[in-house]
Amino acid sequence: MTAATGTTAPASTPADERPPRRAPLRGDIEGLRAVAVLMVLLYHAGVPGFGGGFAGVDVFFVISGYLITGQLVAEARRSGTVSLTRFYARRARRLLPAASLVLVVTAVAGWWLLPAGRRGELGTDVVGATLYVVNWVLAGREVDYLAEDSAPSLLQHYWSLSVEEQFYVVWPLLILLVLWLCRRLRLSLTAGLTLTLGLVVAASLLWSVVHTAQSPGTAYFVTTTRVWQLGVGGLLVLLTPQLARLRRPAAAGLAWAGLVLIGLTVVLVDPGTPWPGSAALLPTLGTAAVVAAGAAWAHSPPARLLGVGPMRFLGGLSYGLYLWHWPALRLLEETRPDSGLAARLAVAAGSVVLAWATLRLVENPIRFHPALARRTGRGLLYGAASMAATAAVGAAVLQTAPQFDPRQLGDVPPTAGAVGLVDPASRTTDRLQPVPDPERLFTTTGTVYPDPDIAVEDTPRAAYGAGCQVAQGSSEITPDHVCVFGDREGEVSVALVGDSKALQWVSALEPIAVQEGWRVKVYTKSACGFVAVEQEPDCVDYNAALSERLGSAEHVPDLILTSMGRYGGEEMATSLVEHLQPAVDAGARVVMLADNPAPDREELPDGLTSYECVGAHPDDYGACAYESGRGSGTPVLTLASEELGVPLLDLNRWVCPGSGPEPACPSVVGDVLVFRQGSHLTATYVRSLTPVLHHELVGAGAARTPLEQIEWRVAGLGRATSGL
Template identity: 60%
Template sequence: MAGSPAHGHDRSALRGDIEGLRAVAVLMVLAYHVGIPGAGGGFAGVDVFFVISGYLITGQLVREAQREGRVSLPRFYARRARRLLPAASLVLVVTTLAGWLLLPRGRHADLGTEVVAATGYVVNWLLAWREVDYLAEDQDPSLVQHYWSLSVEEQFYVLWPLLIIGVLWLVRRHRLRLVPLLTLVLSAVVLTSATWSVLRTASSPGEAYFATTTRVWQLGVGALLVLLTPPLQRVPAAARTALAAAGLLGIGLTVLTVDASTPWPGSAAALPTLATAAVIAAGIPPEGTRIGRVLGVAPLRFVGALSYGLYLWHWPLLRLLAERVPDAGLALRLAVAALAVLLSWLTLRLVEDPVRFHPVLLRSPRAALLGAAAAMATSAGLAGALVLSAPTLERTQTPAPTAAPGTGVGAQALVNPQTRGTPELVPVEERALAAVTGGVTDLVPDPAVADEDISLAYRAGCQVSTSGTDLPDAGSCTFGDPDGTVDVAVVGDSKMEQWSSALHAIGAREGWRVRFYTKSACGFVAQGRSAECHDYNTVLSQYLGEEEHAPDLVLTSLGQGYPAELANSMVDLLGPATARGAEVVLLADTPLPRPRGEAEGVSSFECLDRHREDATPCWSPADPASGTRLLTEVSERLDAPLVELLPWICPDPQGLGGCAPTVGGVVVNRQGSHLTATYVRSLTPVLHHELGRLGVTDTPPQDVVWNLPQDPDV
């Protein structure tokens, strides 16, 4: 992938077995992304690349250090720039333009940000952050997601020469030997990174997959092979052959026995990493092996020469295919892979080699670095323009839809005005119901940016992250009436936190101090989705049972993924608060929209953005909200009220034929099954009415204010 020829223009000087390994690695990745049956572990081709790159780059640096007693950073970075940036920048520019033309408008800003991060070789950290960002949980894979591995390598290339320079300084100052000291330092780096990789993969596998710190050991293993060359050269020929065979077998076993469910990298990544190291070690000159000569056959060397470009081109092409033809079959995906091969060959012949071997750039590191800066500025500038032109919530926000007197917007448009002052709310008649769920113009928020219409508490930073364990700050996470006399604790996951706008408005009217303790992906049950969730809920349960913190009212809800059998654990966690006299109210879960006219995984608001003239493809089946089953069990065991607002989110699904993506001019859903903050605000009087009917609030139903409340600035 990123490894470059050791010297000069002559490709024949390259080790054939390493060129073959490059081919194996890129074919593994390609087979995995194309969806070839049996290639579930093909993503580990990236791990093979890491070892190869560590070996080749360290070989260059160590030879220079031994030959000249120093390492020239300008020459080193100029070589990297000539090798990597021409193709990488070209693909980024083409991908940015293609995304602008083919992606939904709402994803332009994300793509632009990702391209800028890829240009600066830090996109792996952006992706790692998204893995722990709950709002990004259902975000589509980036068109430049594959640049994460290039980012890891580039960060290694920046730091590794500096480390060698530091070792050279110690060698000169203390009259030490270079190779033993460098071996000791590198071994410590490898051991530390490998240990961290195992630990971090166990606690946060999504983040660990992209992080540089969990991957450095793989490049370091390849680097150690350079330092261990003398003893490896003394290995008998038969043992070399056995070592190479075992290495290829290990790589093959990875492809066949590993899949996307395997925690990675962690300890599992040791198999392809050490297997690749075995193949490289067995082929160290001057002898090599028969297996190495097989790897060096012309077809594999040809694919190996294209491996960098093929890695760059295949992913955005396949992702764009998935965007435009969601049900594309294997034959079509293979055709796109063939197109990637053609583009890779053209890129090699017309871009990579002409730049890499240009006489002026070979002679002048400064010219090479200036050219690299220009290439990076081009891709970053184009991506920046995409970000600046992308729609945002502020740029697209329009006034709330105009409603006839006595009707209202959003969910309020569903309520028969004559029943607002009565104990039972009744929907509007069928013709009006069809009218308020059929509009697709002048929607609030604009569908392109509906995912930005997040809740009040989330914008205030009050939702604890998936990895967090500390309770939110009381001062900034208390809403409603700060001088109120009723203390309300809001606990659970984001399906409870999404109601923060409504609870703030209700609390301000009822004299409630509404304190948020919600945590991402962490319903208020003892057996959560992570150790952090379990620990957080245990601490919170004890906290709410202390006299000085005990609330008068606890509100909770949760989303999908929690079996009803966990009802007892929620009852137990609520126990300390209820023992202090707290009342419990549960809010039913909200269903996950699944647009009928789109491929699985396309969100409701993305569908609306694509179908602005006719939202029919964006209607969803009336599936039940899975979290409500557990909440019903808890309601029965505690004799606590369960507030069900589904009729005002998905009205009359039998009569209308499903759940509407818009109601009363408001987009209903944002991320996953969460409601937009605007729609929640429109539900405020409905929720207030229901709480009053149940005797939870002091305001009687006939006194509920029917307007669209606004959130305070946070």
């Protein structure tokens, strides 16, 4: 998504003051840029038949690598060096006018139109995009299990710009190093650069294949899996003399073959294809073939087809069109989720108009302004000022994001949430019973704890803050002295095992552990149930090591509590049993906690999450109720509990306590918000389930407190709390 710029000027002008003059772009390359942006645009607009359109970004990477490397190598050959200041000043004038404008407009529109709870992510993304590191921000979000239901960022498309610019921070420095080595070793610059870039391409491609197989979510965004595509474009520059020797029929055939490969990408690839990995060779090599053919015959039939007027027009707008279309389509989806294809295409067409206006009124006037073009220092100063201003806008959005303050939860009534659902007469009996007409406790308006705008932060904060949840990509078990809670001197050792659906119960287990004299050790890992089926390699390794550890005489616990939130069948249940068996054989007891049901966006108004729905319907929280269902991990846990002959505690009737014809699962019970991200319960609601869980653990023989001594109030509120 980069335009080539020449650097020639009258000889009387000093080299560092010469204004850039646009060199004519090859028509086939302009047409390729049009193909790339149309692929992305039609894919994002949801046009049928464009399932692989996201690979238009891969086409852009090759083109950008070719154009920018061409500039750098030409300068190195001409002057024997590369001016970093002039290079970065040109990049600033080329990229920042449109990029900064779109960032500011998107930040303001997002602040105005999105739920207040989304401002934190929006502000972070504005700053990340400004600094060209948003791809790493998005990669981190991909492995954040707590962000499972996060809507796509309004600035998600800036990830590709971040990849490019990170590459262009390093690539000129590498060229300077190669220049120095070639002088010392008396080597050809072309040979040195070809060898260097070839090694970079090979290493990045290999890592792309490996990392995509291990973690496709992060592999899509990170720079290291994409460098090879930019490098392929760079290699074409270095191989131009050889490519120019191609005969015209061969060049035309190569170009047609390249276009076919790009076309096959669009129709054969879909969002479920692990990407980039080896699959990305299809559009990358296809683009490289078209560019290589054009170096031999610039007016071949395919080149003339790509270079027709409409394609050149769209190619010239491709950068601005890429920037504008995504936030426009996302805001349409956010504000009118029922919009059809016609509305999306209308927004896409409007993005073309915005791109044209931005090019004419903002990009070119700034990019070619004499005061900036003739003075490198001024160009750099403009770039710094533009980025600082845009980052300040992002910081301002962040400042308006609601902040979580645990002290506000001190006002929660002691009988709020699930506590009020239980009939007091049944609390000392073997089976708990609901109060008559539990629907009267379904809060429909008024104060909610926590406030929906900060629901995503109502987590077991101390547990997450201490790093008790092992991140995706890691297989290391936390040391024994870390993530221990309850009675640290307790004689009963308890292991909490599973994914974040197990960790959410920490908020209830902490006060139970104190009363029971349990020393509880957390062994949970993000998106990693205690199984080896359909799991990432790091999860498989972690669970294998943990199974061995829990079965050893030194570490075997007295009790294992486990839960998980993964769909699966008998094979997965068998894997869970196999992982637990060593500890069971060593004398550990096991109790499983059923996975809780969760709201589906499709069941809620406007496709909102449960907490966003509550915030959007302050006069009727009942609009955010949903139909009851089993938690995704419950079938696996049920099969495993039956095979092992261990208790399965199901608290879901206190999550979905409705009994009438209306939806059984409210979003607010007794003034307490039930859900935060996706299928996770708020820590406050889990605390309100503390006495219920304690009662069930006693009934299962895992706890010893007499039923009449269980405290029926919201645990940790109205008194000192650990923050768990």
